[in-house]
Amino acid sequence: MNLKNLKNEVLIQNTKNLIKEENRILSRVLAHFLEIEARKLYLELGYGSLFLFAVKELGYSEASAQRRIEAMRFLQKTPEARPIVEKGNLNLSKLSLLERLSKEAKGSHGQNVEALNLLQETEATSAAEVEDKLRGHFKLENKKRVIRIEVDEQTYQLWMKAKARLREVKDAATLKKLCESLESNAVTKPHTLVRQSPTTRIAGTVLRRELLHKAEHRCEYVSPITNKRCESAHFLQCDHVTPYFLGGKTVQQNMRVLCAPHNQLIFRQLASEGCT
Structure with a gap:
């Protein structure tokens, strides 16, 4: 036409x-x-x-x-x-x-x-x-103003990782440690890493940090249908590849980072297979 x-x-x-x-x-x-x-x-x-x-x-x-x-x-x-x-x-x-x-x-x-x-x-x-x-x-206050800045890709990725770390803050003590690490980020202090027992169910601070670093603070779930990786940076959790209740160890080789929705999806799949 x-x-x-x-x-x-x-x-x-x-x-x-x-x-x-x-x-x-x-x-x-x-x-x-x-x-x-x-x-x-x-x-x-x-x-x-x-x-x-x-x-x-x-x-x-x-x-x-x-x-x-x-x-x-x-x-x-x-x-x-x-x-x-x-x-x-x-x-x-x-x-x-x-x-x-x-x-x-x-x-x-x-x-x-x-x-x-x-x-x-x-x-x-x-x-x-x-x-x-x-x-x-709705009896709401006046609109808050948003400040926008433009950054390059490298700075953006650093900011996304920083946001992921901020989401881990649950209490004042964790916030203090994060602020102290930011303040002294140019200084490498020698310290002894305390390794947890592989039979402990929950990933400790050191292991969790290593897993998040390895995953680049992104979900590692890969769809068997599309072969796409999720890469969500929200609500990240450390999950056992071989489930803990099936004898899986809490070691880096048997751990992965998943967002909460994909962690729940895998649990539902295991439940449907009678593994739970």
Whole structure:
């Protein structure tokens, strides 16, 4: 079809029809996301989260994937929004914003429905005006500002490893040790490594550090279907290749780093085989 040959009114009407179809497709895409999440299909394909699956398997940008997942979660807990989306009266950006603010405020189902009604009634046109109204509805503080900086790939990878270490901080003592190590990172202090017994179930500090370093602070799960490595840096756990309850030793050769979802997936697979 040569759009240049269309009359103005036909071009406008066709555009409106396409937008309606786009909204219907969005609703269906989000429904598919929800079912994929329910079945945890991304785990079997080697991805530690729906987000990684959407980015690496489906080809969305990180921002696009995040918006769709947030929109999916809002539809999941507020199904009243679905017909509004299908009619084209609620776009992806607003759905994503609703989920973020509802999550931040720990909003109830009733508050979410009221927020939907507020969006239908509001005359606010800019994104900032919409967010201000919703923040007022959820009784949230003013929006926090985000500082963005650009770094090279090497610096980015170092930052990701640092974030992974920060996620291990559970108490003041661990935080103090981390800060001390950062302060003296240029000084190598001689120390004696205390090796744990291979019959101990939980990986100790030294072994865990070695395993994380070897795995580059990433999940080591490899999908038998796609041969893809997960590489998630979130919620990392040290797991036995040969299970501990089957005689597996807590030594580096029998240990691997897995994200929590893939650790749980392997446990469920073992349970289904009657190994637990």
